[in-house]
Amino acid sequence: MTTPEPVAGLLARLDLIAAGLEASGQALALLGLGSVGAELDRADRYSDLDxxxxxxxGQVGALLEDLGWLGGGVVHAFRNTPDGFKVLFAGGVLGEFAVFDEAGLRGAAFVNARVVWRSPDAPADLPLHLRPPEARAQPLSAAQRTHHLGEALTNLLVGVRRFRRGERLSAWQFTQVYALGHALALAADATPPQSGRADPYGVERRFEVRYPALAARLGGCLPGLDGTPGAALAILDLLDGLHLPGWADAGALSAQVRREAGEALADRTPRAVRGRLHG
Known part of the structure; x- marks a missing residue:
């Protein structure tokens, strides 16, 4: 099977970077991460170059100060961490990288890297931190579930109240970002995934593939800046349908959110319309 052209371009850029590192004499290895790492079958035209x-x-500073080893074609670069940069290459490839010495690399958080290039004297155990193929996301503990549920419900209540105050941006953040994030963590924990690899750093990655039934409900949970009351009710319904062990204990809090979200919806409904609805 041939490699799709956009993916081939990503890999060619990595090969160019590897050649630049080897020529510099300042590096021992280049590791691809994410979809250009060990899970290369995930790469597509939308992949970043991580x-x-x-x-x-002694060469970390030199590699960060002179980016010539990237092989040219850099149209923008900015240092987003003490260890590395985000860069845009000609043609639209977005890259993000970090440079470490051996101790820093061994202490870095990553899994399933792929050795793109290595010097003969590079550490023999590269790429480090491999995730076993059979690894599965660990289920949440009872304490974690309690935390996620409490945060979701209290964030919903804060969001609805800020919406009624007129703070729509903050309300959107509390409901459709903070609360929804906790709700999705609970939903993913309670729902068997359909397919696709879990991301170790965020449940939202590949969520649509792994949890299609849950993903179909996201539209109601994410109505936008003016939709906080409806979002709060949709997220409550999502949580209610999970049959969580602590749901009954949170009944007073969830009822308060539902009541105030309903009032916020009524506040936005013109009086004449409300009369027809209740007439």
Whole structure:
């Protein structure tokens, strides 16, 4: 099977970076991450170019100060962490990388990297931190479920109240970002995934593939800046349908959210319309 052209372009750019690192004499290895890492079958035209560079002793600063080893074609670069940059290459490829010495690389948080290039004297156990193929996301503990549920419901209540005050941006953030994030963590924990690899850093990655039934309900949970009351009710319904062990204990709090969200909806309904609805 041939490699799709956009993916081939990503891999060609990695090869160019590897050649630049080798020529610099300042690096020991180049590791591809994410969809250009060990899970290369996930790469597509929308993939970013994420990688780590293992520097020779004393060479981290030099590699960060002179980016010539990237192989040219950089149209924008900014240092987003002490260890690395985000860069845009000609042609639209977005890259993000960090440069570490051996101790820094061993302490970095990553899984399933792929060795793109290595010097003969690079550490023998690269790429480090491999995730076993059979690994599954660990279920939430009872304490974690209690935390997520409490945060979801209290964030919904704060969001509805800020909406009624007129703080629509803050209300959107509390309901459709904070509360929904906690609700999705609970939903993913309570729902068997259909397919696709879990992301170790965020449940929202590949959510639509892994949880299609839940994803179909996201529209109601994300109506936008003016839709906080409806979002709060949709997220409550999502949580209610999960049959969580602590749901009954949170009944007073969920009822308060539902009551105030309903009042907020009524506040927005013109009086004449309300009369027809209740006539």
């Amino acid at each position: 990688f780590f560079v293992l520097a020779r002793p």
